[in-house]
Amino acid sequence: xxxxxxxxEKLARIIHDYRHDEHLDKKDNKDDLIKAITVEAGxxxxxxxxxxxVYDWEYRLQQDSIQKELADILIYCFxxxxxxxxxxxxxxxxxxxxxxxxxxxx
Numbered sequence: 001x002x003x004x005x006x007x008x009e010k011l012a013r014i015i016h017d018y019r020h021d022e023h024l025d026k027k028d029n030k031d032d033l034i035k036a037i038t039v040e041a042g043x044x045x046x047x048x049x050x051x052x053x054v055y056d057w058e059y060r061l062q063q064d065s066i067q068k069e070l071a072d073i074l075i076y077c078f079x080x081x082x083x084x085x086x087x088x089x090x091x092x093x094x095x096x097x098x099x100x101x102x103x104x105x106x
Contacts, residue, residue: 008089015078025079033080037073044069 019025047065081088 012078016082028083037076040072
């Protein structure tokens with residue numbers, strides 16, 4: 001799947017199917033999913049916290065951990081959107097439009 005474009009809808013389906021097949025979605029609720037996103041964001045921060053100056057070899061070692069934590073965050077974000085019956089693509093487009101209207105671009 002390297003360098004393969006995937007739709008938001010297809011990614012959401014992959015995540016939903018994985019969590020459903022592994023019975024990880026049985027007790028999903030809004031509060032726990034939001035807490036899980038926050039916990040995973042903290043783990044992402046730990047990947048770089050207190051590192052001081054980061055050399056190239058250290059960065060390469062960190063990339064795997066950073067990618068895994070980012071994936072966890074995205075999985076929980078997509079799971080929250082699914083639980084709330086939100087369209088991920090729509091809420092992202094709406095937020096980008098809102099930011100542009102405020103003069104804030106990424």
